[in-house]
Amino acid sequence: MTGGLAAAVDLGVFSFLITLEEVPLAMAAVLSFLTATVVNYLLSARFAFGAAISLRGYLRFLAAASLGLAINVGTTVLANRLGAALLLAKLLGIAVAFVINFAINLTLVFPGAEFLRKR
Template structure:
């Protein structure tokens, strides 16, 4: 159990770094005159690369592969969908303030993405 908690904490740190890369990259691209949609997609993809590299090395201690990144990226897209869906659902159906909805979305997506990455993307395979 302690090992799982350690992975969860490290996953939070790598996700935080990726979030900074995403937001910072977005700001730089928009500042350079790139459209908001293109900047958002580009910064998300760059952050996903950074997040995969950090997560594979520091959280799950596995080597990086193209197939692993592809699966990680698919689950990152699932995470974005869960995040936004939870946010909108809690705001519109439960009537919570937008920031509360966003935090609920982040928390839900974080837990789901961690579970998917721990059990599928970075699962320990028998040798």
Template structure:
């Protein structure tokens, strides 16, 4: 059961990552600073992710309570995501899209676990 949820979460996470990276790239192309672009792209991706994750991964209806819990967990994941992104760009010199991809990957495991044990239990 957990394995099938994890596999489905990979798909929803992939969708969220695609949205995140696409929006990030567009905002950067418009000259929006990296921190603002990364945060904005994440917020848009988080909304899409909650909707799809609720239904497809955990087979639950959308609710305000779960949305609130999801957002709290996602904000912690955001701090992980953005910190990794900024460190890799500013300290290591990676291009922003590669750094963002690393930030997404790092936060992915945390986000799945928090959703599994807290948001959709």
């Protein structure tokens, strides 16, 4: 659910930014992803993993999300160049990055967090 809300933020900010002609596609994808990362950290730390929210935790989360960012933007741009509509390309980028980001969060950012004990 936290990932879904962050994805909605990502897609919403992206949709807005691509309407601005002076914002290039890749920059819109990066800015929307970074905005969603803040939302995702706050929701994930609190509700998914039961971890304390801190600047240090967010910076660790952001560092781990860097790989997801590259995959998200790369997938978005590649899918668009292969003929996918902009929003479909962005949805593909979100989906691929979601899987990788969740695995990183589970194993590296929030190891041993509440999420593991609840399941």
